[in-house]
Amino acid sequence: MRRILLFLPLLAALVLGIILFAGIGKDTQTLESALVGKPVPAFVLTDLHNPDIKLNQELFQGKVRLLNVWATWCPSCRDEHADLMWLAHEKGVTIIGLDYKDDRTDALTWLDRLGNPYHTVIHDPKGTLGFDLGVYGAPETFVIDAKGIVRYRHVGVVNERVWENDLLPVINSAREDS
């Protein structure tokens, strides 16, 4: 009986080791969005291409879409731009852009030069919609279902792997529901 008790510290160390080991390499920077399962927050902002057009949350009704938060000051957004073009043109995904805390002229020049993957771009110069969406660093990409409900949030660059592994499965299940 006593002998067995001697193994208790070893056992405790093993259990603790396994628990701590499981935490190594875990991505602590990516937080799950608090908005998953909730509708896109109400907003009134202008269209990037036409400041006279007012856009609101109704934009997200009727179809599954991606909402991509980007800005010209964001280097990673430059990285993912080609992949967004590929998604929009090869995969036929409808992407709504949210130009976050950005200058209108700079943003229009960017789209002219690099191409425009977006169906519509919401201009959010003060970052109000971004704040309500809980955006803490561009780029971020949300999957919004046909009822305007947030299904998923990806923080960081979108590429082929992220599309295949994370976004596509969510989009497919959102499409099945609608």
Place this chain on the structure above:
Amino acid sequence: MFRLFSLLVFFAIAGFVSADVANVYDFDTVQQEQRFQKLAEELRCPKCQNQNISDSDAPIAKDMRDEVYRMMLDGASNEDIVNALVARFGEFVRYKPELEKRTLLLWATPIIAVFGGLLIVAGVVIRSRRSDGRAPTLTADQKARAEKLLAESE
């Protein structure tokens, strides 16, 4: 000595710098300013994790401070303000998580640890008391063997 002195000066200045964040905003009373400062220290920045929004220079931390200030002027309670930010950025921004099913183990761990420690101490004490009173006893067989061994060694 000079090193120690400059270190002390450094820490004294560092203290002033971190307390400065509330000074950017205008408050009518000192109480309000202290309330703001306290809230800003209790909220965690989602970008610069492990910094509160008072210490963090990230743009998002500034946006969050602005929102706290705006809501305070609107007369919102501390709870309303924290809840509004949790609704956007998630439970993560709370340095002190709510007591709920998911966080139950987190809150219970210190109690479990203390209780476990007490159990071990009690076990040790009881065991030592039990063996104190009487001398170690041997069965007749063991005694005979011991005596035989002792005789052999002589």
